[in-house]
Amino acid sequence: MNAQSSVQPKLRVRGATKVYSTGSGDLLAIDRCSLDVAPGEIVSIVGPSGCGKTTLLWSMSGLHGLTAGEVLLDGKPVKGPNPEISMVFQEANLLPWRNLDANINFPFEIKGTKPDRVWIDELLQMVGLEGFGARFPRELSGGMRQRAALVRALSFKPSVLLMDEPFGALDSFTREEMNRLVEQIWLDRPTTIVLITHSIEEAIFMSDRVVVMSARPGRVANIYPVPFPRPRSLDIMATKEVFDLTNAIKREIVGDQKSRFSTPSAPVFQAAK
Ligand SMILES: Nc1ncnc2c1ncn2[C@@H]1O[C@H](COP(=O)(O)OP(=O)(O)O)[C@@H](O)[C@H]1O
Numbered sequence: 001m002n003a004q005s006s007v008q009p010k011l012r013v014r015g016a017t018k019v020y021s022t023g024s025g026d027l028l029a030i031d032r033c034s035l036d037v038a039p040g041e042i043v044s045i046v047g048p049s050g051c052g053k054t055t056l057l058w059s060m061s062g063l064h065g066l067t068a069g070e071v072l073l074d075g076k077p078v079k080g081p082n083p084e085i086s087m088v089f090q091e092a093n094l095l096p097w098r099n100l101d102a103n104i105n106f107p108f109e110i111k112g113t114k115p116d117r118v119w120i121d122e123l124l125q126m127v128g129l130e131g132f133g134a135r136f137p138r139e140l141s142g143g144m145r146q147r148a149a150l151v152r153a154l155s156f157k158p159s160v161l162l163m164d165e166p167f168g169a170l171d172s173f174t175r176e177e178m179n180r181l182v183e184q185i186w187l188d189r190p191t192t193i194v195l196i197t198h199s200i201e202e203a204i205f206m207s208d209r210v211v212v213m214s215a216r217p218g219r220v221a222n223i224y225p226v227p228f229p230r231p232r233s234l235d236i237m238a239t240k241e242v243f244d245l246t247n248a249i250k251r252e253i254v255g256d257q258k259s260r261f262s263t264p265s266a267p268v269f270q271a272a273k
């Protein structure tokens with residue numbers, strides 16, 4: 001599925017611009033970013049550190065307002081927290097004094113709504129955490145904590161899942177396992193996913209399209225389709241297509257940083273005389 005189809009985009013970002021007021025003046029974080037995400041599509045966002053990826057994602061969630069531009073969910077403006085949209089962060093953010101079950105129940109307690117235990121048990125089983133409900137976060141590995149955060153995010157049955165470097169703190173094996181797990185869950189229950197990652201390999205493995213942002217102020221510099229069928233196996237990562245795509249994206253990001261930070265006229269070092 002791609003955004004060129006005639007289907008109405010699930011998520012539509014139009015001219016998203018964000019200026020932060022800081023002690024040392026205004027800071028233009030993102031500048032007129034536009035992006036359509038089709039229903040059931042997985043889109044990754046990559047770009048240099050500080051280019052505004054998190055700013056863009058938070059604006060999609062409705063948790064942060066924009067200075068200009070808009071975000072539409074199913075054609076309707078997103079102006080605040082929305083039950084259709086869930087988020088997963090780099091840290092699992094589990095409450096240390098609550099066990100896994102109580103952590104998953106927590107958002108429902110806050111909202112005063114009843115969790116769908118059948119659905120949650122199904123999710124726990126899908127991520128391999130069945131039987132761990134009585135464990136406390138300190139008794140779980142980093143990967144297990146992120147799986148719990150994923151269950152918590154999906155427990156509301158959101159139609160959009162926004163993830164901000166969710167597996168960035170995990171070792172590469174656990175990260176690959178998480179990537180396959182998210183794909184499996186997605187195949188079972190298609191959700192529209194926007195994933196920020198600093199791993200180009202992860203972006204390619206996971207996504208239907210990879211969005212490359214420019215250095216701050218963040219703009220949508222390029223969008224690369226990733227045309228591999230699903231379920232994907234790690235074997236695709238060893239293909240020439242992926243190698244070329246990875247290099248093209250890497251060159252674009254590094255080139256962008258170079259053009260921003262290098263001063264070609266200044267000598268890098270003075271040769272000894
Ligand atoms: N709440 C804030 N107040 C002021 N500046 C911010 C705030 N959040 C982010 N920034 C700045 O905006 C820019 C983009 O940040 P961010 O969206 O976190 O980038 P990324 O996620 O790509 O690393 C950075 O220069 C960052 O310092």
Ligand SMILES: [Mg+2]
Nearest residue numbers: 053054055164
């Ligand atoms: Mg960030």
